[in-house]
Amino acid sequence: MKQNIIKVLLSIVIIVLGYFVVNSIMSPVKFENERERRERIVINQLKEIRDVQIAFKSIHSEYAKNFDTLIDFINTGQIPIVNIIPDPTDTTFTKTINDTIGYIGVIDTLFKSRPDFNPNNIRYVPFSGGVEFKLDAGKIEISKTQVNVFEVSAMYKDILKDMDEQLIRNLLKKLSELEKFEGLKVGSMLEASIDGNWEF
Numbered sequence: 684m685k686q687n688i689i690k691v692l693l694s695i696v697i698i699v700l701g702y703f704v705v706n707s708i709m710s711p712v713k714f715e716n717e718r719e720r721r722e723r724i725v726i727n728q729l730k731e732i733r734d735v736q737i738a739f740k741s742i743h744s745e746y747a748k749n750f751d752t753l754i755d756f757i758n759t760g761q762i763p764i765v766n767i768i769p770d771p772t773d774t775t776f777t778k779t780i781n782d783t784i785g786y787i788g789v790i791d792t793l794f795k796s797r798p799d800f801n802p803n804n805i806r807y808v809p810f811s812g813g814v815e816f817k818l819d820a821g822k823i824e825i826s827k828t829q830v831n832v833f834e835v836s837a838m839y840k841d842i843l844k845d846m847d848e849q850l851i852r853n854l855l856k857k858l859s860e861l862e863k864f865e866g867l868k869v870g871s872m873l874e875a876s877i878d879g880n881w882e883f
Contacts, residue, residue, distance in 0.1 A: 714850045721842050722867065724809050726881055729869040732805060732816070732835050733877055734793050736870070738762055746820035746833035750806035753818075757802040760789040811841035819872055830875045836868035 732753070739747045739756050747753040764784050794800040808814045820833035839858075843851050858865045869879040 710847060711850060714847055717846060718843060718854075721810050722881070725837055725842055725867050726879065728805065728809060729816075729835060729837070729867060729879055731793070732818075733869050733879075735789070735805070736820075736833050736835075737877070738789055738793065740831060745822075745831050748818075748820045750815065750818055754802045754805065757789050757794075757805070762787055762789055762792050808837040808841050811837070811844055814841045821872065823872070823875070825875055832870065832872055832875060833877075834868060834870040834872045836864070836866055838866035840865075842866065 735753055735757060736746050738760070739745075739753065742756075742760065742762070747756060764787055769778070790800070790802065806815050806818075808816055814837075817836045818833070819835075820831070822829045823832050824830070839854060840851065843854075855865050864880055867879065867881060870877050
């Protein structure tokens with residue numbers, strides 16, 4: 684009788700220990716899978732913001748400095764439809780004539796495949812509970828020339844909100860040691876780049 688109780692208790696202990704061992708192995712795996720899923724969604728949104736900034740600059744010759752301006756541009760901005768034809772007076776066949784034949788709304792161009800797209804949500808970092816992307820724009824001097832630049836970023840502490848805090852701390856510590864940005868960003872306020880930090 685006593686031996687049976689000991690056997691049952693040992694079985695329970697083995698099961699509990701097994702659970703903790705499996706959980707300790709699976710937790711980082713689950714964390715990485717969820718981190719990658721969230722990163723993909725945030726990156727897609729950063730790409731959309733970049734596309735809007737590029738369209739805004741093509742019309743206004745500078746990048747939008749805040750989300751209110753950017754969202755207004757999505758809602759009301761118009762992009763010219765340009766017909767490019769060869770210049771009939773050019774015998775080298777290298778020159779073209781750009782003829783604007785109309786205009787189309789920004790939202791109908793950049794987000795035509797997103798019928799559920801809400802421009803007001805573009806400013807918020809997914810999964811963050813309402814934290815806004817940090818957006819900055821201005822000019823920097825490169826070789827004595829003023830160059831328009833912008834940067835939009837989101838921190839991992841917001842992207843990974845409500846996930847395992849220790850694993851988040853481990854990730855941030857690793858990025859800090861490697862002197863890498865502790866989040867995702869597109870563009871730069873230090874150089875003429877519209878790349879995302881996931882692209883290199």
